[in-house]
Amino acid sequence: IAEDFDLILRLLCAGARFRVYPDVHYLYRKHSASISHVLKGSDIEKMKLSHTALAARVSDLPAPLRQAFDRRYASLQTAAAFDDLVGALKQRSLSKAVGIALKNPAAASLLKLPVQSRIERLFAAKPKSAPTRPSCCLISRQRIVGPTNGSSTYVLAIARAIRESGMDVHLLQPSPSLFGRQPVLVLQPDMQVFSSIRMRGAVAIGRYRIVLNPAVFLAAARTILGRVAERVGWKPALLQVQPAPYAIGGAWTNEDLLYVAQHAPRLSDLVVFDYAFQTVASPYVLRDRPLRLTIMHDLFSSRDSQFAALGASDSVHALSAAQEMRLLSGADVTLAIQKEEAAHVAERLPHQRVLTAMMPVTPVAAAQPGEADSLLFVGSNAAPNVDGLRWFIDEVLQKVLERRPQARLLVAGSVARDVHDVPPAVQMLGIVPDLAPLYAQAAVVLSPLRAGSGLKIKLVEALAQGKAIVATSTTLQGISEETGDAVRVADKAEAFAEAVVRLLEDASQRRALAEAALAAAATHFSFEACMGALQATVTEALAPTARGKPLDR
Known part of the structure; x- marks a missing residue:
């Protein structure tokens, strides 16, 4: 009886130090025969005897430990008196119950527990009928309100793939930090892919x-x-706007983790972690053997060295390779967005199932060669976009203007907020409600990224828009085979400018490249091509014979 407590007590008496690690390491169940569920009077007497025998063997204890000994014995006496009190009440012996309560007020105060439990059961809402479909709990700490940026668009595509595989997908967002400095979020119609949305x-x-x-x-x-x-x-220091920290990799609070423990267990036939940082919450799902999948998005540990080579810094959280692999190992399946990063993880985590799911797109009906001398850059204010756009404006644009003086660069997306002091040939549009007219107008879409990881989603979108594209080799990381000759590639300023000018000068070249881009999007970036492996894994996990069993690696 209470062997674990007795062991710890004897170790402390022998001089050992006790350290508490505030992490969840196992799932503890209480059942009808468990002492944790029902503590009988006979069990309490055995615990009192064990405690008394140990106290007799250790008489020279420090005062704090002796006081703890006394408090523990007093709690056992209270538990025994409470057991007698409940017994008296069950026997309808009111006088005996009153005598016990007067002698042991602390035991009488414990009566509020069963009374409270009875009241809660009496007024509890009737349980809802069991769901007809299995449930997927997607745990995310990024701001998802619709397809407003690349990462959100990708998550929504994954949610759709899981839903179409036969599961209800529930979005669980345990960290209020995702609001940043935006107090009101407006959910777009695309969010209807989720059966429920919970935001702490x-x-x-x-x-x-x-x-x-x-x-x-x-x-x-x-x-x-x-x-x-x-x-x-006017730039007063008090009003200087600093970038808000990325919520995806922030420290988890106890409240965040308890929110997961509160809501995830009944939603979790499948658990999806949006970014590796979220696997910290895996123990708090409190569900035995659900399939756990991590959406990787990016290989973060590869980014620091890239930005260091440019004399710049990244805008997201830095991770070492060991830290990143440890986080990814917290799930059963890693979902990589491109095959090079999938191979990297598979090599370092040989027991992990690693899938590739690229960003699916819907191609337009026909290639769009656009209007001559119109250039387009689309991107968020993530560090790779800011650096790439700044490099193009500072090192490449003037070379283009020397040969095409009428050329104009349109910049769409939040990247426009972080790139300042631009020449007259650059028009900063910021966030626009619809990119389609800009894509239709542009002669050449630019992707001059010099650092980054994952899949450059705006590149894939430009392919689907049937556009002539000039990009760096960094932009094509992990998908160069899929794009083939559909993208002009240049890494030096002179070569990049030359590629842009040639396309501006030759509409037939633009059309040919745009048609190749559209074909690449239709062949390699359809929903079926990108999400097929994920859907097969979900279907396998849902099979009756697979429930509760680990997947084959």
Whole structure:
């Protein structure tokens, strides 16, 4: 009886030190025969005898440990008195029960526990009928409101693939930090792929999610004032806008983890972690042997050296190779967005199942050679985009203008916020509601990235738009075989400018390249081609014979 407690107590008495690690390492079940569920009077007496015998053997204890000994024995006496009290009440012996309660007030106070339990059972809502479809719990700490950026678009495609494989997909967002400085989020229709959406620290009103922390509203107001001040040339230190930290890799709080423990268990025939950072929450799913899958997005450990070579820094969290592999090993399956990174993980985690699921796109009906002298760059304000656009403007654009003076560069996306002091030939559009008209107009789409990882989703989108594209070899990481000759590749400023100018000068070349791009998108980036391996894995895991069994690696 209580062997683990007795062991720890004897070790402490022998001089050992006890260290508490606040992590979850195993799933503990209570059943009807468990002492943790029902502590009988006979068990309590055995524990008191064991405690008394140990106390007799260790008489020279330090005062704090002796006090702990006394408190523990007092708690056992209270437990015994409570057991007698409950017994008296069951026997309808009121006088005996009153006598025990008067003698042991602490035992009487414990009666609130069974009373509270009975009341909760009485007024508890009737359990809902069992779901007709298995459930997938997608745990994410990025801001997903629709296909507003590459990573969100990719997650929504994965959610669709899982849903079409026969599962209901539930989005669980345990960290209010994803709001950043944006107090209100508006969910787009694409979010209907999720059967439910839970965000900690927010209230739901229709398609709106409103954060409850007033500090976020204050930060939003400060940000707006800061940007207005910048436009009029006033830059007070108090209103300087600093980039908000990326929520995906931030430290997990106890509240975040408990939120997962509260909601994930009943939603988790399959658990999907959005980025490797989220596998920290895996023990808190509290479900025995669900299939656990990590959406990798990027090989983060490869990025530091790339940016260091450019004398720049990354905008996301740095990870060493060992840290990244340890996080990825917290799931059964790793989902890589391109095959080179899939091979990298498979080599370092030979017991892990590694799948490749590239970003699926829907091609337009016909190639779009665009209007002469119109250039387009689309991207978020992630560090690779900021660096690549700045390099093109500083090192390449002037070479293009020397030969095509009428050329103009349109820049769409949040990258426009972080690239300043641009020449007149550059028009910063910022975030636009619809990119389709810009793609149709552009003669050449640019992707001059010099660092990064994962799949360059805007490149794949440009392929699907049937565009002539000039890109660096970094842009084509992991998909050069799929793109083939559909993209002009150049890494030096002179070669990049030459490739752009030739396409601006020759509409037939643009059309031929645009048609090749469209064909590559249709062949290699269809939904079936990109998500087939994932859907096969989900189907395998759902098979009755596979439930509770590990997947073949």
